[in-house]
Amino acid sequence: MALRTDDHGQAATNGLKEKVLTLDTMNPCVRKVEYAVRGPIVLRALELEQELRQGVKKPFTEVIRANIGDAQAMGQTPITFLRQVLALCVHPDLLNSPDFPDDAKRRAERILQACGGHSLGAYSISSGTQLIREDVARYIERRDGGIPADPNNIFLSTGASDAIVTLLKLLVAGEGRTRTGVLIPIPQYPLYSAALAELSAVQVDYYLDEERAWALDVAELRRALLQARDHCRPRALCIINPGNPTGQVQTRECIEAVIRFAFEEGLFLLADEVLAGAPAGRGRRAAARAPVTHPAVARPPVQVYQDNVYAEGSQFHSFKKVLTEMGPPYAARQELASFHSVSKGYMGECGFRGGYVELVNMDAAVQQQMQKLRSVRLCPPTPGQVLLDVAVSPPAPSDPSFAQFQAEKRAVLAELAAKAKLTEQVFNETPGIRCNPVQGAMYSFPRVQLPPRAVQRAQELGVAPDMFFCLRLLEETGICVVPGSGFGQREGTYHFRMTILPPMEKLRPLLETLSQFHAKFTREYS
Amino acid sequence: MALRTDDHGQAATNGLKEKVLTLDTMNPCVRKVEYAVRGPIVLRALELEQELRQGVKKPFTEVIRANIGDAQAMGQTPITFLRQVLALCVHPDLLNSPDFPDDAKRRAERILQACGGHSLGAYSISSGTQLIREDVARYIERRDGGIPADPNNIFLSTGASDAIVTLLKLLVAGEGRTRTGVLIPIPQYPLYSAALAELSAVQVDYYLDEERAWALDVAELRRALLQARDHCRPRALCIINPGNPTGQVQTRECIEAVIRFAFEEGLFLLADEVLAGAPAGRGRRAAARAPVTHPAVARPPVQVYQDNVYAEGSQFHSFKKVLTEMGPPYAARQELASFHSVSKGYMGECGFRGGYVELVNMDAAVQQQMQKLRSVRLCPPTPGQVLLDVAVSPPAPSDPSFAQFQAEKRAVLAELAAKAKLTEQVFNETPGIRCNPVQGAMYSFPRVQLPPRAVQRAQELGVAPDMFFCLRLLEETGICVVPGSGFGQREGTYHFRMTILPPMEKLRPLLETLSQFHAKFTREYS
Structure with missing residues (x-):
């Protein structure tokens, strides 16, 4: 075997041709x-x-x-009704089986009607099956006490991570000192740092206050923002609520302050609400425990996620709801993306990779660009879409599966x-x-x-x-x-x-x- | 509402605050x-x-x-056996149902045993369930006449697109004239142009010869490569075989010539074999029609995809097989990634987003980097993994479902x-x-x-x-x-x-x- 060198500078020694792709030549961002x-x-x-x-x-x-x-x-055992509906969708012969409750069959038939060729094997449109986005919109409306949600502003995704990365991707621009900076909490869920590194965006850390049960402090946001402006252009602010890994729940006052801050400073808000408990049943809301000033001293009664009971004065507030209720100038202008999934909460269906993002006040032309970008990946997996649909519209009290589902x-x-x-x-x-x-x-x-x-x-x-x-x-x-x-x-x-x-x-x-x-x-x- | 301007240059006129994210400020690559x-x-x-x-x-x-x-x-009707196994995995209560054949139940139990908590609702490891990667490896070995395949070199993915984009992402580096260039066929499947635009890599076009039934000509590859070297650093060559949208099938001679070319020129090979027909049954191979020199004149008998029958002298050759059989120096050195999915062929299960990539001769450290990168997205959707498993190991002749499956x-x-x-x-x-x-x-x-x-x-x-x-x-x-x-x-x-x-x-x-x-x-x- 002869020694060789090729004509574009790749070394070849001892007959061992160097790999094209090595640690030295690969994408440095990765x-x-x-x-x-x-x-x-x-x-x-x-x-x-x-x-x-x-x-x-x-x-x-x-x-x-x-x-x-x-x-x-x-x-953790999967919720029977979720799996029944999905099994019926996967294998519609089961629609004739006496072993499935009527409401599961009705749900499966309704979903299949909305699928291409009435089959989960068809692609959905890139933003997700229309019917399911409508159901998600109605869920959001119930969650937020009737504030309207538009299915056209909802994009289903392959877990929440997929949607989060899409939004970050849209936001990245500039070079050097004009490079996009994104504020993320510390401690954070490392998807954020990983995605920002991959996209070569600037990670701007703001610290949560461990001494105050991981409270979020606007003064700390401002410190982080001002320092970051020396070396990048901060354009987005991520909030993880409830916190991951920290698990705290933001108060309404805190959320209002964050929204005012984002509005004044020109930051796109990314609200990771993946841990916001179970998508609630009809007319109910996800709940969480009250933050306390010093956890080792006061421990409120633990009634986590029991979605019709709240610990003293505390509950989960969605950014969308608070933003809307704040009225002008925030409600009609502040840009927000809010993320959710079926991976956590009582469902715990991580393997199916179902999730969604709701966009609020996004520029229409940018939203079209997002639609286009999503279409390159064709569609989110249909089984995850089905589970999401069931999770956002669980059995009603009059349905045969209601009692078992609730139990x-x-x-x-x-x-x-x-x-x-x-x-x-x-x-x-x-x-x-x-x-x-x-x-x-x-x-x-x-x-x-x-x-x-x-x-x-x-x-x-x-x-x-x-x-x-x-x-x-x-x-x-x-x-x-x-x-x-x-x-x-x-x-x-x-x-x-x-x-x-x-x-x-x-x-x-x-x-x-x-x-x-x-x-x-x-x-x-x- | 007062006029306002903020402190980092965003205009505010008539009380209308500009959006953070507009066509002008968004990611220009998107x-x-x-x-x-x-x-x-x-x-x-x-x-x-x-x-x-x-x-x-x-x-x-x-x-x-x-x-x-x-x-x-x-x-197109889904294949019953695929859906039966998946329904059983989704809703294991059905394992007691008399309506499912024993082999479907055995398959479902085997897969569930390999899942975290014996449930599709758990994450798999990021590269995909070990058992399923082993089954894919055995399928590849059968397809390639016994050439070994290592499950550790197989990554399951969210459809083939996901894996293709991951490989392109690893390959992108450099700036200006050292920016990564990737050779793609024209006509091409536009995932390639879209992904390259998004990654800000350089698309290098090589033209297929329509007059010769979309044949791939190495002289044309060379022309494209040499021209591209003036303005970028070409590092990878994509082949779509069978062609999309063009549908031609490369001859073995052509594939050998492409491999020699890639080796000599230091190009990473990306073989998109998504349209390579049905993953074959045990001991069989995917088939395709012979290209002809002028299609309007000679039309060979149409026996597309009947995977044990080939048109005169023509068949699908995997790049992996040809590469391996070419022996040294190619077999042990030429870097190759080969992509497949369950979206096409007789399965047509696009909505489930199942696919995989097999890596050949990839640098071990880069492969670790890929593993890390994939782990950020947690795992490919489990239902797509299940369908892939069944597709790569369909019922054997002794199985109760064999006859119906084949029919x-x-x-x-x-x-x-x-x-x-x-x-x-x-x-x-x-x-x-x-x-x-x-x-x-x-x-x-x-x-x-x-x-x-x-x-x-x-x-x-x-x-x-x-x-x-x-x-x-x-x-x-x-x-x-x-x-x-x-x-x-x-x-x-x-x-x-x-x-x-x-x-x-x-x-x-x-x-x-x-x-x-x-x-x-x-x-x-x-």
Whole structure:
């Protein structure tokens, strides 16, 4: 084999032709992407699982993946009615089966009528099946007390992530100091940092106030904005409400202040409301717990997600509703995109990748551009569209499936509430761990004290101190959680994100193991 | 309402605050994206459908959407076994039903065992369920006569488009004259031009030879490459085989020549094999018709996609197989990504968005980067993964569902073959229309002569001449096809892409209407 060089500068030595695509030649923006929720710690968890299967002895018998909000992977049972309607749509022969309730059949027939060729196998239009967007619009109207929603402003998506990335993509422009900047909360859900890195946009961090239950403070938004204007052009503000990974719920006053701020500063608002509980039943709203000024002191009764009951004076407020009710000049002008999905809440149907975005006050020509951009990817997956449709219009009290649907949903929500309470309680009883109220109902984001020698040891190893803690936790206990550094945190503080989704009989020992491990780890490095 | 101006240069006049996001301020790359398959002509078709529903009188009673390869929207029946397995996975209560065959139940149980929490509602790992990637690997091995395929090199995706865009994204780098260029065929499937525009990569056109049944000529590849090197850095070569919209099938000799060319010139190969027929049954291969030197003269017998029968000496060759069989230095070094989906072929399950890419000789570190990038979007939709699994491992002869599966599949393929033949025949009998053999089994891309006065009139109206023709066709007949300008074509030639998917009883009158319309149009502008 002869040595060769080609005519455009690629080296060829020892007959080994260099690859076209290498770390050095690939898209540098992609290299910068990080995604902790499925990062190195999760890859190590997969390896450990494999080792356990191969019979390797470990100090634990199973890996518990508390790293990702994947309810059904942790044993949460799907809601029967959702799956019945979807099975009927997938295999319409079942419409003749006596094993399915009439309302499930009516729902499936109605959806199939709206599909091309009456089949889920056809593409829908790119923004999603018209009928389903109409149902989503009616859901939003109920949620917001009758404020109109236009199906033409609703785009169904492949999970919420897909829609979020589409909006960010539209917003990115400029170069150097005019490059688009996007304000995101710290801690954040790392989809945002990953998408901004990929799009080569500027991530502008604003910090949530851990001491005030992760409250959002407009003064901090302003600080972040003013500093960012030195090096980029901030054009959008992301709010995650309820917070991910932090789980707090914004007050109405806070949302109003954020809207005024965005309006005055010329920022497009992106409201990630994915964790806003279950899309509510007819006439009801999603609920969440009250933030408290100091979580270790006051703990309001846990009634998370029981969507007709609210903790004292607190509830989920949609940005759309608050914006509209604020009236002029905000209501008719402030640009807003609000995101939701079927992955969380009582549905937990992550694998189907159903979601939507509602656009408010978007420039009509830009919205056409978005329509065009979406059409390149043809359409969101139809099964996710079906589940979304059922989730936004669950059985009515007069429907045969109503009682079972409500019972299943309440059981899921009650268990989540109990697990949220347990998690918060055990963590706050552990010296060196402190946990704000788990209001978002799926995640906890406790702060851990790490002894200086552990921090030093981590630095010697070239890993973040909380990564060091989480890796040791995984290796010694099989518990997989994500270090706070993957979400962002104030310098010198350490956290981890843990879902509260493991079943109660596993969650209790898991929390105790974690608590004991922290004590042991602290002793070891003190 | 007071006049106001903010502090970063946004104008505010008459109290009307400018939007943050306008055509002028949005991502300029997104503005450049075009996607003809769902472009203005399709939007007009939607409007016409609405007008018909509202009772507006038209010279036709329905709009026939022959613009998009959406088999089930045109009445193609889903394959029972695929839907049975998926329904069982969606709603496992059905595993107790006597209405499902045992092999469908076994398949569903096997898949559910491989899912988190034994539920489709859980996320899969980002590259797709391990078991399903193993099944895909075994399918590829059967297809390629035993050449090994590694499940770790297979990434499941949200339709093939998703995987194609991911690969392009990895390849984009550089600025100005070092910007990544990607060679794509003209005519092309406009996903490529759209994705390259969005990624701000350089589209490098190479022309297929219409006179030789859309043959791919290496001399033309070289011409395109050398010209492109003046203004960009070409790093990848896309081949669509079978062609979309052109439907030709590459010969083995052609594929070998392309691989040698790519190797010598340092190009990453992207083989879009989405139209490579049905993933074959056990031990069989996808088939396609022989290209002929002049289609109007020689027409080989139409036995498209009957996957154990090939037209004289012609068949589908996968790039992976040819590459491997070419041995050193190509086999172990040439980088290749090959794409497939469940949207086309006998399945036609577009709405579920199932697909995959197999990577060959990709740099291991880059493949890790791809894994990371994919993980940000969590996972491909699980129902599409299930359908892909069934499609790549259909019932074996000993399975209870074998006979029905084969009968249904053959019926679909036989009808497609008959429709391909009819389409080609009617077009070639029409003066002023000429159509190469419809080998890709779903699309025809006939060339139409347009009279100079029609071309002039179109130019006056500021639209492409074939767009003008297609719009008039739509307004007068309700037939929706896509102008060739949306796919690219040689200057001064005009085409349209029409699917052959309408049911036979509609396709025949459609073709005749189209033929008569062309005659009338030609008279009108002569």
